[in-house]
Amino acid sequence: MNKIEVGAEFAPKSFLINRKLLVEYADASGDQNPIHQDEAFAKSVGLPDVIAHGMLTMALAGKYVSDISGSQSVLEFSARFIKPVVVPADTDVALVISGKVTEVNNGIAKIELLAMCNEVKVLGMAKGVIKI
Amino acid sequence: MLNPDLVGRTFTSADSVTVTKEAIQKFAEVIGETNFEIAPPTFSISITLEQSQSLLQDSGLDWTRVVHGDQKFEIKRPIVAGDVLHCSSTIESARNVSGNEIVTVRSDLNSATDLVVSTWSTLVVRA
Numbered sequence: 001m002n003k004i005e006v007g008a009e010f011a012p013k014s015f016l017i018n019r020k021l022l023v024e025y026a027d028a029s030g031d032q033n034p035i036h037q038d039e040a041f042a043k044s045v046g047l048p049d050v051i052a053h054g055m056l057t058m059a060l061a062g063k064y065v066s067d068i069s070g071s072q073s074v075l076e077f078s079a080r081f082i083k084p085v086v087v088p089a090d091t092d093v094a095l096v097i098s099g100k101v102t103e104v105n106n107g108i109a110k111i112e113l114l115a116m117c118n119e120v121k122v123l124g125m126a127k128g129v130i131k132i
Numbered sequence: 133m134l135n136p137d138l139v140g141r142t143f144t145s146a147d148s149v150t151v152t153k154e155a156i157q158k159f160a161e162v163i164g165e166t167n168f169e170i171a172p173p174t175f176s177i178s179i180t181l182e183q184s185q186s187l188l189q190d191s192g193l194d195w196t197r198v199v200h201g202d203q204k205f206e207i208k209r210p211i212v213a214g215d216v217l218h219c220s221s222t223i224e225s226a227r228n229v230s231g232n233e234i235v236t237v238r239s240d241l242n243s244a245t246d247l248v249v250s251t252w253s254t255l256v257v258r259a
Contacts, residue, residue, distance in 0.1 A: 066167075070167075076205065078202065078204035081199070081201060081203075
């Protein structure tokens with residue numbers, strides 16, 4: 001693990017999202033909105049294809065933060081959903097998360113996260129606050 | 133259009149939710165987390181989602197146009213298996229920005245003795 005100091009950067013990690021993962025996340029979270037599973041339905045409401053739950057993208061970014069601090073030390077976690085993660089059939093879509101420390105104060109650090117999918121930023125203002 | 137009178141409306145569930153290790157494990161496995169003792173940072177959404185939706189069910193929002201705008205968690209302590217939690221959700225604000233309606237719902241998860249997690253979900257109703 002990198003030393004937690006302002007400016008420290010953490011190596012990017014890639015998380016693969018596919019239709020199977022969307023079903024598993026729907027079952028684990030209780031969010032069974034058909035736009036995350038049913039291609040015909042998603043297209044009928046004007047989406048390009050099935051899209052991932054924003055909260056799945058955020059959960060994976062949360063895993064990235066937990067890998068830095070441990071889940072027990074995550075104090076705050078927030079993100080804006082700025083672009084959908086489109087998940088075509090039979091495709092693994094790579095979500096690439098990276099992070100850097102932007103503040104350290106009294107044993108608490110802020111980590112700003114970048115979440116990219118097909119070179120498009122999918123989360124905005126994503127950040128975790130951790131106890132160090 | 134959300135009825136502005138609904139801002140401040142709170143819904144507290146009569147039933148508590150007992151967090152099981154199985155529920156934590158099921159959520160954790162989806163994201164590749166191998167620690168099943170402590171809930172991942174966003175796990176609480178699996179408890180608060182249904183309640184915040186029922187709070188808004190008869191609010192006049194056009195659900196076919198609702199997208200999740202942003203989400204925030206303040207975690208006072210991690211959720212662990214065996215926690216018995218009560219959920220209380222409040223419509224904290226509703227405003228109109230360039231024709232899009234933006235509604236923020238806060239949900240608090242309390243144990244018998246302490247506030248465990250507060251979450252804020254911002255929903256955007258596209259114009």
